[in-house]
Amino acid sequence: MIKVEKLNKTYQVGDKKIPVLKDISLTITDNEFAVVMGESGCGKSTFLSCISGLSEITSGQILLDDLSLHDKKNKAMEEIRLKKFGFIFQDNYMIDNLTVLENVCMSRLQYDPNAYELGRSLLASMHIEQLADKYPSQVSGGEKQRAAIARAMINQPDILFADEPTASLDHRSASDIMEIFKHLNEQGQCILMVTHSAQIAAYGTRIMIMEDGVFYQDEPLGKDRKANVEKIRDMVKDIL
Numbered sequence: 001m002i003k004v005e006k007l008n009k010t011y012q013v014g015d016k017k018i019p020v021l022k023d024i025s026l027t028i029t030d031n032e033f034a035v036v037m038g039e040s041g042c043g044k045s046t047f048l049s050c051i052s053g054l055s056e057i058t059s060g061q062i063l064l065d066d067l068s069l070h071d072k073k074n075k076a077m078e079e080i081r082l083k084k085f086g087f088i089f090q091d092n093y094m095i096d097n098l099t100v101l102e103n104v105c106m107s108r109l110q111y112d113p114n115a116y117e118l119g120r121s122l123l124a125s126m127h128i129e130q131l132a133d134k135y136p137s138q139v140s141g142g143e144k145q146r147a148a149i150a151r152a153m154i155n156q157p158d159i160l161f162a163d164e165p166t167a168s169l170d171h172r173s174a175s176d177i178m179e180i181f182k183h184l185n186e187q188g189q190c191i192l193m194v195t196h197s198a199q200i201a202a203y204g205t206r207i208m209i210m211e212d213g214v215f216y217q218d219e220p221l222g223k224d225r226k227a228n229v230e231k232i233r234d235m236v237k238d239i240l
């Protein structure tokens with residue numbers, strides 16, 4: 001469970017202060033697939049990087065199972081962040097001169113001699129086991145994004161963070177990726193995802209709409225995807 005309490009994030013550019021996240025409080029429970037939508041520039045990526053401990057926060061608290069993520073006194077937190085969080089971005093940054101399997105397993109090799117075995121089984125669950133020994137330049141965008149999911153899952157994270165994971169994919173590949181997310185969530189994986197697409201958001205179990213640094217709508221989603229799309233379109237019609 002991740003708990004956000006009075007989160008504020010202000011960027012400082014020169015002597016100008018830019019408040020981006022404003023007093024956000026919410027909880028994301030372990031079994032949720034929460035989706036964040038909102039206009040470009042409203043603070044979605046900033047929210048993701050604060051809540052996942054990648055960015056400093058200005059004030060407030062982020063608690064992961066009652067441990068404060070931004071407590072600098074707690075040196076173990078760095079490792080906890082590495083092991084408990086998985087990240088997928090719009091443009092997944094694969095290292096070109098490592099194979100797909102090596103990319104996937106990299107962050108686990110240092111502490112687990114069986115990392116490659118787990119990596120292969122993750123690639124198999126994404127239906128790309130045949131790509132294990134290829135290099136990133138030899139696989140398609142959709143395949144690369146599947147590999148990025150495998151890489152994000154390699155440390156068996158408590159939470160998977162995904163910032164526009166399907167933005168650079170065609171409709172078919174995007175739906176495939178969302179089916180994988182849905183399946184992971186049904187198996188208990190907590191996911192927090194940002195998207196601009198109602199169709200993609202409709203795979204979630206919760207929709208959160210951000211405007212100007214606050215969540216002004218936050219609703220559960222049902223299992224009927226078509227109904228979800230309608231509901232989400234209605235929620236965002238004034239802003240997107």
Ligand SMILES: Nc1ncnc2c1ncn2[C@@H]1O[C@H](COP(=O)(O)OP(=O)(O)OP(=O)(O)O)[C@@H](O)[C@H]1O
Pocket residue numbers: 011012013018020038039040041042043044045046047
């Ligand atoms: N490092 C930074 N320094 C200063 N301002 C920043 C920084 N990063 C983001 N911002 C500003 O903060 C605001 C929110 O940015 P953010 O990237 O979180 O938006 P977003 O909702 O993810 O947008 P998009 O949908 O385009 O990805 C924007 O006005 C942006 O210009």
Ligand SMILES: [Mg+2]
Pocket residue numbers: 044045046163
């Ligand atoms: Mg963004």
